[in-house]
Amino acid sequence: MAYFRSHVLVSNDPAILKEGGAEVKDALLNEIRKNKLSGEVEIIDTPRISDGKQGPEIMVYPEGYHYIGLSAADIPFLVEEQFLKGRAVEKFLAPTPREKAQELRAPTPKEVRVVLRNCGKINPENIEEYIAENGYVALAKVLTECTPDDVLAIIKASGLRGRGGAGFPTWLKWDLTKKATGSPKYLICNADEGDPGAFMNRSVLESDPHSVIEGMIIAAYTIGASQGFVYCRAEYPIAVKTLNIAIEQARNYGLLGKNIFGTDFSFDMEVRKGAGAFVCGEETALISSIEGKRGEPYPKPPFPATQGVFGKPTNINNVETYANIPQIIFRGPEWFASMGTEKSKGTKTFAMAGDVKQTGLIEVPFGITLREIVYDVGGGIKDDKGFKAIQTGGPMGGCLPSMYLDLPVDYESLTSAGSMMGSGGMVVMDEDTCMVDIARFFMEFTQAESCGKCVPCRVGTKRILEILTRICDGKGKDGDIETLEMLCSQTIENSLCGLGKGAANPVISTLKHFRSEYEAHIYDKKCPAKTCKALIHYEINPEKCVGCTMCARNCPVNAITGSPKQTHVINPDICIRCGICKQVCNYEAVVVT
Amino acid sequence: METEKLNTVLFNPLQDAKAKAEIDAILEKNKDKPGSIMVILNELQNTVGFVSEELQQYVADYLHTPVSKIHGVISFYSFFTTQPRGKHIIKICLGTACYVGGASQLIEKIKQLIGIGPGETNADWTITVEECRCVGACSQAPVVVIDDEIHGRVKPSTLAKLLRTITTEEKIA
Numbered sequence: 001m002a003y004f005r006s007h008v009l010v011s012n013d014p015a016i017l018k019e020g021g022a023e024v025k026d027a028l029l030n031e032i033r034k035n036k037l038s039g040e041v042e043i044i045d046t047p048r049i050s051d052g053k054q055g056p057e058i059m060v061y062p063e064g065y066h067y068i069g070l071s072a073a074d075i076p077f078l079v080e081e082q083f084l085k086g087r088a089v090e091k092f093l094a095p096t097p098r099e100k101a102q103e104l105r106a107p108t109p110k111e112v113r114v115v116l117r118n119c120g121k122i123n124p125e126n127i128e129e130y131i132a133e134n135g136y137v138a139l140a141k142v143l144t145e146c147t148p149d150d151v152l153a154i155i156k157a158s159g160l161r162g163r164g165g166a167g168f169p170t171w172l173k174w175d176l177t178k179k180a181t182g183s184p185k186y187l188i189c190n191a192d193e194g195d196p197g198a199f200m201n202r203s204v205l206e207s208d209p210h211s212v213i214e215g216m217i218i219a220a221y222t223i224g225a226s227q228g229f230v231y232c233r234a235e236y237p238i239a240v241k242t243l244n245i246a247i248e249q250a251r252n253y254g255l256l257g258k259n260i261f262g263t264d265f266s267f268d269m270e271v272r273k274g275a276g277a278f279v280c281g282e283e284t285a286l287i288s289s290i291e292g293k294r295g296e297p298y299p300k301p302p303f304p305a306t307q308g309v310f311g312k313p314t315n316i317n318n319v320e321t322y323a324n325i326p327q328i329i330f331r332g333p334e335w336f337a338s339m340g341t342e343k344s345k346g347t348k349t350f351a352m353a354g355d356v357k358q359t360g361l362i363e364v365p366f367g368i369t370l371r372e373i374v375y376d377v378g379g380g381i382k383d384d385k386g387f388k389a390i391q392t393g394g395p396m397g398g399c400l401p402s403m404y405l406d407l408p409v410d411y412e413s414l415t416s417a418g419s420m421m422g423s424g425g426m427v428v429m430d431e432d433t434c435m436v437d438i439a440r441f442f443m444e445f446t447q448a449e450s451c452g453k454c455v456p457c458r459v460g461t462k463r464i465l466e467i468l469t470r471i472c473d474g475k476g477k478d479g480d481i482e483t484l485e486m487l488c489s490q491t492i493e494n495s496l497c498g499l500g501k502g503a504a505n506p507v508i509s510t511l512k513h514f515r516s517e518y519e520a521h522i523y524d525k526k527c528p529a530k531t532c533k534a535l536i537h538y539e540i541n542p543e544k545c546v547g548c549t550m551c552a553r554n555c556p557v558n559a560i561t562g563s564p565k566q567t568h569v570i571n572p573d574i575c576i577r578c579g580i581c582k583q584v585c586n587y588e589a590v591v592v593t
Numbered sequence: 594m595e596t597e598k599l600n601t602v603l604f605n606p607l608q609d610a611k612a613k614a615e616i617d618a619i620l621e622k623n624k625d626k627p628g629s630i631m632v633i634l635n636e637l638q639n640t641v642g643f644v645s646e647e648l649q650q651y652v653a654d655y656l657h658t659p660v661s662k663i664h665g666v667i668s669f670y671s672f673f674t675t676q677p678r679g680k681h682i683i684k685i686c687l688g689t690a691c692y693v694g695g696a697s698q699l700i701e702k703i704k705q706l707i708g709i710g711p712g713e714t715n716a717d718w719t720i721t722v723e724e725c726r727c728v729g730a731c732s733q734a735p736v737v738v739i740d741d742e743i744h745g746r747v748k749p750s751t752l753a754k755l756l757r758t759i760t761t762e763e764k765i766a
Contacts, residue, residue, distance in 0.1 A: 196687070197688055235725070236729060272632065275631065309628075310628075351732070353731035353734060359732035360732040391689065441692055556704065556705035
């Protein structure tokens, strides 16, 4: 069989052929021949690639580049760049939905792709592409060669721990549900990725849903579950759609349903949608929600393993945990355990956002330092500003200052530093970020998302938020810091579920590492990062202002006056301190004091 | 149904033959599922656009459940609304990355451009502005979601252009 290094799909849609598609194809064949690439590049006709509104188009594999709006004259250049020099031709590239390419770049040397191995590489809506990447091989092996105890032993040997954030050993959780009495048993995949700043699970579900489904079937076989649910948040409509397609395809291939692989094991699953409640990421609240109730958590025990959804034994794992399972079976537990630290094995995906040069999804082995993540993988701080803090673990996590940059990342180290692993959001903050404002931001989030069932969380978050807002408004009082500390510790100690227990973490960690900023707000009425609106003023430096009127035209409240070529003036009584004038000024004439 | 819903705020889906048929189909399809209330309400919210008190009563009767239980679920989750919303929905993401990236400036700009802020619907029911929790597109922060389409790296200066399709269609400023 001839081996082609590239395949080019050319649309032979009649409408496109008429618009110059025929000439493009001829030119392409010509150029390929001229450059003696006929043995390396194969041209394949395909009905249509996109909606056909973008003129003649081609798709180049394996890169998956989609070029649009081509004319015959563009082809020589395109062929030279793409096939001789191996570079993408940016100007013809179609914008990808959600800019997937930007979310997931080519891995940097410090990265290892296990969970993300197929993301962006295979078509998530085609099960055959997953199977071609050794998909469902692990499932076949488990169902035909292993007993449930064998699987438990493999997972135990791999050292896999829950990727939802708590880091509970996966094998132990499975074993508890397996041993529990009651029938039927349920299996739940927690895809309620609510942490602001985290989007790893969404990416996996949208670009490699079968790895999660395969992991779930293996887990179901191990614990003896017959029905599975994927609880996905309503904010992820594309993930829900992709998953439903994948489940349907798996069903058609006999991978879900009765007598999977001809064995007597039967398992099926469905997607359940959330409705915008953050607390539903907490496992007991999630169970309430699947049962069709208000998503309120309940005290443990009883643990879901013995009494979960509909009162039956239930195993709940995170998306990423399940996505690891097929690879562990396929490549062996020793391979998996060879990565990471003593107590945290394997890799972890993180969503990097905020003030780093390269935002997006990364996957790194445990034990990597925060410095490597921020500077080697993330490329450093945007505009080469100074690093101030990295926020991990979402609204229940903490902010770590630069002294922790050399901390090796694993479950224990982050917790001991006063933050946590969480599901894997990482927001990098530069020196322009006010830490009191960030604490207030997170508290606003938790306070709004507190379900209100238990008093410490409901009242505690409210009171903490009031004090933080007061401090940001320049009305902080002597004693506020002490009151905050007392309220935080009481909320943590007395709340029912993870939301309340973690709610005060952002305040505690910023108080610990950035206490001077709180003091500056309260005693000097100054915001050192120049963020808190009540404590700053915008002014125009007459020496730099050239009177271009840019600021006046962009001011949302018309607080800026001045004629063209004359120095402009900001009226502080009208100014809402939104900072847009500073952003649009090309002469750095707007200053914050 | 779409246009009728928008023409009047007083649109009652239960009085509309087509809408009622859709509602009944949703109820019939899901009524025996375990945990059916969430599934049904989610589908109703998507199809009808809101779940009014009257509709809640209708669902309760259909499922032989107290209406308090239905209302409890509706009021708990932020996705369920009891009133119709505007034809176009603009959501400003307030996730951490978007917040750090300047989401509050976008809110000010939207107020200037279309005259309403988060949680408000304009007088002729064409646009509703909402704040939302992280939509998971953090690498493109700050993000604005216009009618389910995600727009990343939005700046106050580019907002007007983004909203132009809607503002022209609805003849706003």
